[in-house]
Amino acid sequence: GQNIDQPTEMTATEGAIVQINCTYQTSGFNGLFWYQQHAGEAPTFLSYNVLDGLEEKGRFSSFLSRSKGYSYLLLKELQMKDSASYLCAVTDSNYQLIWGAGTKLIIKP
Amino acid sequence: DTEVTQTPKHLVMGMTNKKSLKCEQHMGHRAMYWYKQKAKKPPELMFVYSYEKLSINESVPSRFSPECPNSSLLNLHLHALQPEDSALYLCASSQDAGAGANVLTFGAGSRLTVL
Numbered sequence: 001g002q003n004i005d006q007p008t009e010m011t012a013t014e015g016a017i018v019q020i021n022c023t024y025q026t027s028g029f030n031g032l033f034w035y036q037q038h039a040g041e042a043p044t045f046l047s048y049n050v051l052d053g054l055e056e057k058g059r060f061s062s063f064l065s066r067s068k069g070y071s072y073l074l075l076k077e078l079q080m081k082d083s084a085s086y087l088c089a090v091t092d093s094n095y096q097l098i099w100g101a102g103t104k105l106i107i108k109p
Numbered sequence: 110d111t112e113v114t115q116t117p118k119h120l121v122m123g124m125t126n127k128k129s130l131k132c133e134q135h136m137g138h139r140a141m142y143w144y145k146q147k148a149k150k151p152p153e154l155m156f157v158y159s160y161e162k163l164s165i166n167e168s169v170p171s172r173f174s175p176e177c178p179n180s181s182l183l184n185l186h187l188h189a190l191q192p193e194d195s196a197l198y199l200c201a202s203s204q205d206a207g208a209g210a211n212v213l214t215f216g217a218g219s220r221l222t223v224l
Binding site: 030031033035040041042043044045048050087089091095096097099100101102104 | 149150151152154197199206207208209210211212213214215216217218220
C-alpha cells in the first residue's frame, strides 16, 4: 500500500526553528510537495522537491532523500502566523497525489 | 489572475435538496479537481477533469455529479446527500494532470452542512 507518515502535532516557540519530517512509501515517485493549510482555509503550495537535496525559499526550506523515502520542511524565525497544518504529499508513478495526514504546528510566544 | 474562486462559501442543505457548488479559474489551467476534506484530515480526491474531460472518478457516490462546462468552470451537483457528506469541498486547478511538478492552486472551499 501507499503510505505517508508525518507527526500529528508539534509545538515550537516564536523566533525558533522547527523541522517537520515526512517519510513515504509509494508505488513510484515523481516528486514531493509541502502545502500549508491554516484552519478553515484552503491549502497553499510551499515547496516541491524531485531531486535529492535542499531547496531554500526564504524562511522555509525543504529537503529530500529519495533513497531513504524521507523529506523534511524546515521553518526558521518562526512567526505566530506560521501556526497551521503542514501537509506532505507525494506524486506516485501514476502521477496521483498521495497526501499525508498533516502536521499541526502550534507556535507559542 | 492567480486565483481559484469557489461559490458559495457556506451551504446548508437538507437531504432532499438539490444544490450546486461552483468553481472558476482564469489561469489557463487545463486540469481541475474536486476534493473533499473532513476536519483534521487531508484532502480526499473526488474527481479530476483534464482538458474538460473526466479523467478520474475516485468511486464517488452518484449523489455527487461533476460537470465541466468549459475549461474555466467546474461544477459539483449535489442531490440526496447524507449528513456524513458534510465537509469542506475544495476545488483546485493545475497546468495539467499527469505531470510530476503539478502544483495545485486551491480555491477557498465551500463548507457544506447536510441536515
